[in-house]
Amino acid sequence: MHLKVKEREIRLLFQCVPILTFATLASLGSLLPSVVQFGAAVILVCQVVFIFSVKGIKKNIGLLWIPLMIFFYVRNNPNIRFNSLTYIQVLLLFVCCILFSALGGFNDRHWMEKMVSSWRYLYFIYIAFTIYMFLDSSAVNFVCNLFPNAASTILDQYNNAGNPGLTTHYSTNGMLLAVGTMIFGSYALTEKRRTGFVMFLVSVVALLLSGKRAHTIFGLTALYLCYFVYNSNAKKSRIIKSIGVLLGSLTAFTVASYCVPALATVVFRFIDTAETGDMSVGRVDVWLKAFSMFGNHSLVGIGWGQYVNQGGWFWNIHNIYIQLLVETGVIGFIIYCGWFIFHLVRTWSLYSKMRMKPENYTNRDYCLINFSLAMQILFLLYGFTGNPLYDREMFVPYFIACAISVNYANNRERMIMKGVDYSIL
Numbered sequence: 001m002h003l004k005v006k007e008r009e010i011r012l013l014f015q016c017v018p019i020l021t022f023a024t025l026a027s028l029g030s031l032l033p034s035v036v037q038f039g040a041a042v043i044l045v046c047q048v049v050f051i052f053s054v055k056g057i058k059k060n061i062g063l064l065w066i067p068l069m070i071f072f073y074v075r076n077n078p079n080i081r082f083n084s085l086t087y088i089q090v091l092l093l094f095v096c097c098i099l100f101s102a103l104g105g106f107n108d109r110h111w112m113e114k115m116v117s118s119w120r121y122l123y124f125i126y127i128a129f130t131i132y133m134f135l136d137s138s139a140v141n142f143v144c145n146l147f148p149n150a151a152s153t154i155l156d157q158y159n160n161a162g163n164p165g166l167t168t169h170y171s172t173n174g175m176l177l178a179v180g181t182m183i184f185g186s187y188a189l190t191e192k193r194r195t196g197f198v199m200f201l202v203s204v205v206a207l208l209l210s211g212k213r214a215h216t217i218f219g220l221t222a223l224y225l226c227y228f229v230y231n232s233n234a235k236k237s238r239i240i241k242s243i244g245v246l247l248g249s250l251t252a253f254t255v256a257s258y259c260v261p262a263l264a265t266v267v268f269r270f271i272d273t274a275e276t277g278d279m280s281v282g283r284v285d286v287w288l289k290a291f292s293m294f295g296n297h298s299l300v301g302i303g304w305g306q307y308v309n310q311g312g313w314f315w316n317i318h319n320i321y322i323q324l325l326v327e328t329g330v331i332g333f334i335i336y337c338g339w340f341i342f343h344l345v346r347t348w349s350l351y352s353k354m355r356m357k358p359e360n361y362t363n364r365d366y367c368l369i370n371f372s373l374a375m376q377i378l379f380l381l382y383g384f385t386g387n388p389l390y391d392r393e394m395f396v397p398y399f400i401a402c403a404i405s406v407n408y409a410n411n412r413e414r415m416i417m418k419g420v421d422y423s424i425l
Helices: 002-024 026-031 034-055 062-074 085-102 110-135 139-146 148-159 170-191 194-210 213-259 261-276 283-292 306-311 320-356 363-382 392-418
Strands: none
Touching: 002 026, 002 034, 002 085, 002 110, 002 392, 026 170, 034 085, 062 085, 062 320, 085 392, 110 139, 110 170, 110 194, 110 363, 110 392, 139 148, 170 194, 170 213, 170 363, 170 392, 194 213, 194 261, 213 261, 213 320, 213 363, 283 320, 306 320, 320 363, 320 392, 363 392
């Protein structure tokens, strides 16, 4: 019996490997041959096809979005080059993530539990190295040697209070740290173990040391809102609790920053930016330029990825909503934003209802749905100033978060239809 359980654990872990790889390898993935990354994408596709053939497809509202979202992704996309393994891999990854989330993990939650659990160890590597780089400046030399093509960028960011960690850019590191904080925060809130709280605090410290303002502010805001929803079963006291947590956190941050000034890097960067007179750091100019390309293609847009191709700009717009409007038009914008809003509202409502019947759910159930909500909030907030829909470090965890929500919603509806207790099995 023990061997069977162990074999099952290994099988589940193997199923998670492709998504774990794409979500967490980040800059380290560039050290792998493109054929290896392409192979991981092919394995992911094979898994999806296999599960379709064995489990079938459960009809749900997510099916309405699948063809439309994929259509606007591939339409006039200059990055889809069938002579490039890298571009095909990104296409396969994005499509599979949409399928996973729309179909809710195929009514199987074991892989989700294994996924989130395994993510803790992988994200902790980035958390630990970020703190190590702060404590030992020689670590930056190791990273420069690891990524020689990005050495000048790494050194420049490090010398300006940015912490790239084990990546080529501190923005990439910030994304990884933010997602890791969502996971550790979910474990700390729902399982209430001492080790969980310690790991959460460590992840927050690393996030603060990264120097990334949006990732830090939006990440902690997401967890704060999740704390509010978690206390749905105590509506009379949750406002007081929430205010208490906010005041306590600000006090702790003030004291910690006094002892370790580097923890307040985010605050210092806000002050420095304000002194320049441009709080958007040039983003407003980029957004205005993007809108100038919108007028002639307002209905269906210029095509996914075409802003970089046509605008003479080497980066995305740093606002997924404006970029969706420009590249997919009004129709595509409504489709994608409809997806965002629908899943966010349903997850919030579902989490609140689950907390009203705590006897029907386990701490692990709350941990998964808390991560789902936190990740969605982080993704959508960061979308106002960043590119989470175009960075796999963000869109892979986001779509998995949607899959978790769909899975719980489907199971709850099935139990209600059968007229039995809808506790999660």
